[in-house]
Amino acid sequence: MKKYSDMYRDELFQNVLPFWMKHSKDEECGGYFTCLDRQGNVFDTDKFMWLQGRQIWMFSMLYNNVEKRQEWLDMAEHGARFLQQYGRDSQGNWYFSLNREGKPLVQPYNIFSDCFAALGFGALSKASANNSYAEIARSTFENILKRSSNTKGQYNKIYPGTRDLKNFALPMILSNLSQEIEDTLDRSVVDGLVKEIVHEVMDIFYRPDLGVILENVYPDGSFCDSFEGRVVNPGHNLEAIWFLLDIAVRQNDEMLIQRLVKIALDVIEYGWDKQYGGIFYFMDVKGAPVQQLEWDQKLWWVHVEALVCMAKAYQLTGDNRCKEWFERLHEYTWKHFRDEQYGEWFGYLNRRGEVLLELKGGKWKGCFHVPRGLYQLWQTLNAEVKVEKKEIITT
Amino acid sequence: MKKYSDMYRDELFQNVLPFWMKHSKDEECGGYFTCLDRQGNVFDTDKFMWLQGRQIWMFSMLYNNVEKRQEWLDMAEHGARFLQQYGRDSQGNWYFSLNREGKPLVQPYNIFSDCFAALGFGALSKASANNSYAEIARSTFENILKRSSNTKGQYNKIYPGTRDLKNFALPMILSNLSQEIEDTLDRSVVDGLVKEIVHEVMDIFYRPDLGVILENVYPDGSFCDSFEGRVVNPGHNLEAIWFLLDIAVRQNDEMLIQRLVKIALDVIEYGWDKQYGGIFYFMDVKGAPVQQLEWDQKLWWVHVEALVCMAKAYQLTGDNRCKEWFERLHEYTWKHFRDEQYGEWFGYLNRRGEVLLELKGGKWKGCFHVPRGLYQLWQTLNAEVKVEKKEIITT
Numbered sequence: 001m002k003k004y005s006d007m008y009r010d011e012l013f014q015n016v017l018p019f020w021m022k023h024s025k026d027e028e029c030g031g032y033f034t035c036l037d038r039q040g041n042v043f044d045t046d047k048f049m050w051l052q053g054r055q056i057w058m059f060s061m062l063y064n065n066v067e068k069r070q071e072w073l074d075m076a077e078h079g080a081r082f083l084q085q086y087g088r089d090s091q092g093n094w095y096f097s098l099n100r101e102g103k104p105l106v107q108p109y110n111i112f113s114d115c116f117a118a119l120g121f122g123a124l125s126k127a128s129a130n131n132s133y134a135e136i137a138r139s140t141f142e143n144i145l146k147r148s149s150n151t152k153g154q155y156n157k158i159y160p161g162t163r164d165l166k167n168f169a170l171p172m173i174l175s176n177l178s179q180e181i182e183d184t185l186d187r188s189v190v191d192g193l194v195k196e197i198v199h200e201v202m203d204i205f206y207r208p209d210l211g212v213i214l215e216n217v218y219p220d221g222s223f224c225d226s227f228e229g230r231v232v233n234p235g236h237n238l239e240a241i242w243f244l245l246d247i248a249v250r251q252n253d254e255m256l257i258q259r260l261v262k263i264a265l266d267v268i269e270y271g272w273d274k275q276y277g278g279i280f281y282f283m284d285v286k287g288a289p290v291q292q293l294e295w296d297q298k299l300w301w302v303h304v305e306a307l308v309c310m311a312k313a314y315q316l317t318g319d320n321r322c323k324e325w326f327e328r329l330h331e332y333t334w335k336h337f338r339d340e341q342y343g344e345w346f347g348y349l350n351r352r353g354e355v356l357l358e359l360k361g362g363k364w365k366g367c368f369h370v371p372r373g374l375y376q377l378w379q380t381l382n383a384e385v386k387v388e389k390k391e392i393i394t395t
Numbered sequence: 396m397k398k399y400s401d402m403y404r405d406e407l408f409q410n411v412l413p414f415w416m417k418h419s420k421d422e423e424c425g426g427y428f429t430c431l432d433r434q435g436n437v438f439d440t441d442k443f444m445w446l447q448g449r450q451i452w453m454f455s456m457l458y459n460n461v462e463k464r465q466e467w468l469d470m471a472e473h474g475a476r477f478l479q480q481y482g483r484d485s486q487g488n489w490y491f492s493l494n495r496e497g498k499p500l501v502q503p504y505n506i507f508s509d510c511f512a513a514l515g516f517g518a519l520s521k522a523s524a525n526n527s528y529a530e531i532a533r534s535t536f537e538n539i540l541k542r543s544s545n546t547k548g549q550y551n552k553i554y555p556g557t558r559d560l561k562n563f564a565l566p567m568i569l570s571n572l573s574q575e576i577e578d579t580l581d582r583s584v585v586d587g588l589v590k591e592i593v594h595e596v597m598d599i600f601y602r603p604d605l606g607v608i609l610e611n612v613y614p615d616g617s618f619c620d621s622f623e624g625r626v627v628n629p630g631h632n633l634e635a636i637w638f639l640l641d642i643a644v645r646q647n648d649e650m651l652i653q654r655l656v657k658i659a660l661d662v663i664e665y666g667w668d669k670q671y672g673g674i675f676y677f678m679d680v681k682g683a684p685v686q687q688l689e690w691d692q693k694l695w696w697v698h699v700e701a702l703v704c705m706a707k708a709y710q711l712t713g714d715n716r717c718k719e720w721f722e723r724l725h726e727y728t729w730k731h732f733r734d735e736q737y738g739e740w741f742g743y744l745n746r747r748g749e750v751l752l753e754l755k756g757g758k759w760k761g762c763f764h765v766p767r768g769l770y771q772l773w774q775t776l777n778a779e780v781k782v783e784k785k786e787i788i789t790t
Contacts, residue, residue, distance in 0.1 A: 035683075043683040046621060095554070104554040154549050159490070159499040226441060227758065288430075288438040289754040293743060294688035296751065348688060351745070356691065359684040363622065 001314070001323070004330065005381035011338075012374035017062075019343035019360065020367040024055065025075065029100050031082035034366040038358040039342050045100035049087060049113035051366030053094075056080050056120030057180075058367050062375070063127045076124050080133060083117060092143055109155035114144050115173045122181025137184045141177070165216040165224055171200045172240040179246060194247055201240060202259065210285055211266040213237045227291045232283045234271025235302030238264060238309040242376075245312050261313045261322065268306060268325055273298075276352050277332050279306055297356060298349040300365065303333045304373035311380045318385050345370050396709070396718070399725065400776035406733075407769035412457075414738035414755065415762040419450065420470065424495050426477035429761040433753040434737050440495035444482060444508035446761030448489075451475050451515030452575075453762050457770070458522045471519050475528060478512060487538055504550035509539050510568045517576030532579045536572075560611040560619055566595045567635040574641060589642055596635060597654065605680055606661040608632045622686045627678045629666025630697030633659060633704040637771075640707050656708045656717065663701060663720055668693075671747050672727050674701055692751060693744040695760065698728045699768035706775045713780050740765050 023040035024032045034051040035044035059076040063069060086102030087094050093108035094117045108114075118140040125134035148170060150156055158164070175197045182190045204221040206213045215236065216228040223229060241264045248256040271279045278298035284290045307329045314322035336353040337345040344360040359365070418435035419427045421442075429446040430439035454471040458464060481497030482489050488503035489512045503509075513535040520529035543565060545551055553559070570592045577585045599616040601608045610631065611623040618624060636659045643651040666674045673693035679685045702724045709717035731748040732740040739755040754760070 037684065043681075044620075044622060096552070099557055103557040105557050107552045107554055109552045155552055157491070157502045157504045157550055159502050162494055162498040162500050225439075227439060286438075289432065289752040289757060291758050293692060293751070296745075297688060350691075356688070357684040362684060363686050 001311075001326075001381045001385065005378050008374045008377040008381065012371055012378060015338075015340075015343050016345070016371050016374060020055070020058075020371075021071070021075065024361070024367060025078060026082075026100065029082075029102065030078065030085075031098075031102070032079055032367070034361040035363070036359065036361040038339065038346075038360060040360065043359070044362075046105065046363075047082070047098040047100065047102070048363050048366075049083070049094050049096055049098070050110075050116050050364070051361070051368065052079055052083055052087070053113070053116030053118075053120040054366055054368035056083070057116070057123045058371055060120065060123035060127045061372075064123060066375075073127055076120075077128060077130075080121065080124055080128075083120070084132070084136065087117060092139060093147075094140070107155065109152050111144060111147055111151035111170065112173065114140050114147075115170075115177055118144065119177055119180055122177075122184045125184055134184050137181050141181065141185060144174075163224065163226065164219060165228055166204065166219055168201075168205045168213065168215045168236065168240070171197045171205070172236065172243065175201070175240065175243045175247065179243075179250075198244065198247060198256070201244060202256075206263060211263070212270060212285065213240060213263070213267070214285065225286070230284045230286050230288060231290060231292070232271075232285050233281070234267050234279050234283065235281065235299065235305055237267040237271075238279075238302075239305035241267075242305065242309040242312050245309075245316060249316070257316050261317050261319060264309050264313050265319075265321055265325070268310070273351065277328075278336070278349070278351075278353055279303060296351040298336070298351065298353060300337050300345050300347045301369040303329060303337060304345075304369045307333060308373050308376045308380070311377055315380050315383055315385050396706075396721075396776045396780065400773050403769045403772040403776065407766055407773060410733075410735075410738050411740070411766050411769060415450070415453075415766075416466070416470065419756070419762060420473060421477075421495065424477075424497065425473065425480075426493075426497070427474050427762070429756040430758070431754065431756040433734065433741075433755060435755065438754070439757075441500060441758075442477070442493040442495065442497070443758050443761075444478070444489050444491055444493070445505075445511050445759070446756070446763065447474055447478055447482070448508070448511030448513075448515040449761055449763035451478070452511070452518045453766055455515065455518035455522045456767075459518060461770075468522055471515075472523060472525075475516065475519055475523075478515070479527070479531065482512060487534060488542075489535070502550065504547050506539060506542055506546035506565065507568065509535050509542075510565075510572055513539065514572055514575055517572075517579045520579055529579050532576055536576065536580060539569075558619065558621065559614060560623055561595075561599065561614055563596075563600045563608065563610045563631065563635070566592045566600070567631065567638065570596070570635065570642065571638045574638075574645075593639065593642060593651070596639060597651075601658060606658070607665060607680065608635060608658070608662070609680065620681070625679045625681050625683060626685060626687070627666075627680050628676070629662050629674050629678065630676065630694065630700055632662040632666075633674075633697070634700035636662075637700065637704040637707050640704075640711060644711070652711050656712050656714060659704050659708050660714075660716055660720070663705070668746065672723075673731070673744070673746075673748055674698060691746040693731070693746065693748060695732050695740050695742045696764040698724060698732060699740075699764045702728060703768050703771045703775070706772055710775050710778055710780050 023036050026033050031047045031052055032055050033042045037043050056076045056079040059072045063072040086098055089108055094113035095104045095108050096106035096110045096113050099105055118137045121133045122137035178190050178193050212232050215231050215233055218224055241260050244260055273280055279302050281297050281299055282290045282292040282295040310322050310326040336349055346355050347365040348356040350356045418431050421428050426442045426447055427450050428437045432438050451471050451474040454467040458467040481493055484503055489508035490499045490503050491501035491505045491508050494500055513532050516528045517532035573585045573588050607627050610626050610628055613619055636655050639655055674697050676692050676694055677685045677687040677690040705717050705721040731744055741750050742760040743752040745751045
């Protein structure tokens with residue numbers, strides 16, 4: 001597998017990071033452009049907070065973990081200054097989007113803006129001497145926990161009491177976020193949270209009878225036969241599984257690793273499009289029509305996260321099925337998503353694997369899943385495949 | 396064109412209405428099932444208010460305009476009883492959805508629930524001796540006008556003042572709704588509203604330089620270079636144009652007819668997929684990537700409304716280009732959307748015209764666009780094509 005490690009490293013440093021270094025910095029107004037067409041031209045100047053926070057994290061993480069390259073730190077601080085100045089309302093909630101100049105466009109209805117801001121500022125606080133970054137990460141994280149029972153606040157359109165469902169997305173993001181910024185937080189808070197999240201995912205959202213992690217369940221974990229209750233997002237499953245594999249490695253929990261790898265293999269078998277290849281975006285666990293019209297599309301992040309998941313699963317268990325899935329995914333992604341000509345990867349393919357939107361970045365795709373995945377794959381595939389030596393792939 | 400008229404009439408009465416008569420009535424809890432698979436089996440029992448109101452309208456309209464068939468009136472009143480009992484909050488706003496038993500699921504954030512409730516109760520008030528229906532239509536309509544400056548109320552996520560855009564959907568629906576329920580309303584209110592709406596569509600949302608009606612513009616009608624500002628929905632354009640053609644006929648405004656037909660021809664030429672046929676769902680007026688992942692899909696309502704638009708345009712002008720477009724649309728829709736085997740039409744095709752979701756009804760597709768369109772086509776195509784005699788196709 002080591003030959004792949006070099007490929008992913010080179011892809012990161014030669015084909016992907018240069019794209020963002022060259023095209024995404026808004027020198028005039030601050031922050032990052034993320035709406036970039038195939039060649040890297042800016043086609044929209046709005047600043048979407050998920051992607052601003054994620055890009056701060058990406059360059060800070062590289063600075064922290066790979067090399068103290070000044071241009072990476074500069075890039076991270078460039079975004080941080082913009083977010084620090086314009087990103088929050090008076091209560092410290094992060095807006096969903098700003099216009100180019102930093103004026104708010106969409107209210108803080110979406111807690112993932114806060115999650116990715118905390119992620120970015122947390123990583124940057126390790127890289128930079130500026131003390132304010134750690135404080136922003138900390139207060140944002142506290143605010144997330146405070147808002148976690150009703151993350152949308154006044155914007156929550158669900159009528160209370162009729163069908164109160166728990167959603168998988170926040171525990172999943174927190175499982176990653178709490179590890180990423182643990183140095184900034186109180187150790188006991190992180191430990192308690194991680195324990196709770198592992199329980200939530202494995203005992204509430206994962207359904208052994210169905211073989212998948214559901215996106216929405218009743219508070220007691222029981223199945224809700226509705227559009228929201230039936231939907232399965234295989235990419236979410238596989239991304240969450242590698243977050244939890246990292247936790248299992250840190251906790252030296254071999255049983256959890258075995259359970260997770262079994263689920264990963266079930267999910268990818270279930271989510272794989274037997275006709276055209278690739279992983280479906282959304283599926284209905286009862287086989288009913290889904291409400292998401294984009295259900296059969298092949299998305300970059302789904303496939304990148306699946307690659308990371310299978311690489312980690314193989315590295316931790318030596319299970320040959322994981323290697324085979326990794327290689328199948330590698331072949332599919334490099335053939336369909338990678339853009340040799342202009343750098344970075346395409347984001348959206350139709351079911352047949354043809355490019356559906358030629359963008360490299362947009363409202364939801366930024367400098368995040370592709371470079372993070374390439375970094376993870378470079379590191380993971382470079383490690384020895386040894387079942388007994390699990391601490392090898394801590395990220 | 397008269398041969399087509401019979402085809403559409405037969406399709407309505409033999410292939411489409413029987414499907415809804417047979418499968419959609421919830422005898423146990425009231426209201427209608429709309430989530431029906433290809434064969435008509437119920438795959439979800441939630442009650443989405445847009446579709447409940449629209450189905451009441453559909454059967455009431457047939458009763459009013461075609462024949463006093465008791466089963467149609469019964470079907471309409473069956474839905475009305477459910478909505479009357481469960482559909483509104485204490486302020487008279489209509490919920491977005493209820494569960495099967497009528498308990499609210501999603502709050503009244505969406506004013507189109509109110510629009511289609513008013514549409515349904517308005518039509519039913521003409522058919523039924525029950526006086527409460529007219530009162531519901533009237534008070535709902537007043538409430539819509541009251542809410543029209545901020546239809547989403549507390550659920551509005553747009554930050555005020557940075558980029559306040561006007562949206563095309565409400566004026567468009569009101570142009571149809573105000574005509575449909577005019578008997579229930581004050582005549583001067585309707586006349587004033589219609590005048591204002593024609594102005595809004597033709598002078599604010601229609602952009603002669605771009606040749607299309609935009610979905611969102613600045614209050615003064617100027618172009619906003621953002622995802623929302625750039626998006627074009629050709630189906631919306633064509634549906635609005637036939638609503639306005641009806642208005643132009645009533646007002647005997649030959650100039651407006653000519654302008655509308657020109658726009659319709661421009662829009663369908665622009666929206667037509669030259670590679671695979673059919674009309675795109677969303678496009679970007681500057682050719683940038685759209686945010687809607689389903690942009691290239693072929694939707695039933697888009698094509699049904701385009702058929703109605705071209706049939707009316709031809710009937711009113713005798714312009715041969717309209718006839719050619721009608722015939723091209725006829726061929727495409729009957730080949731790809733129609734389901735000879737189980738009745739009704741498919742709703743969602745991929746770009747190539749292959750069925751993407753096998754449902755006949757769901758969260759957004761109910762007993763509305765297909766039967767309404769078939770009724771309109773039956774009537775329109777049966778009328779003489781006479782440029783000078785415009786009042787022929789009043790609906």
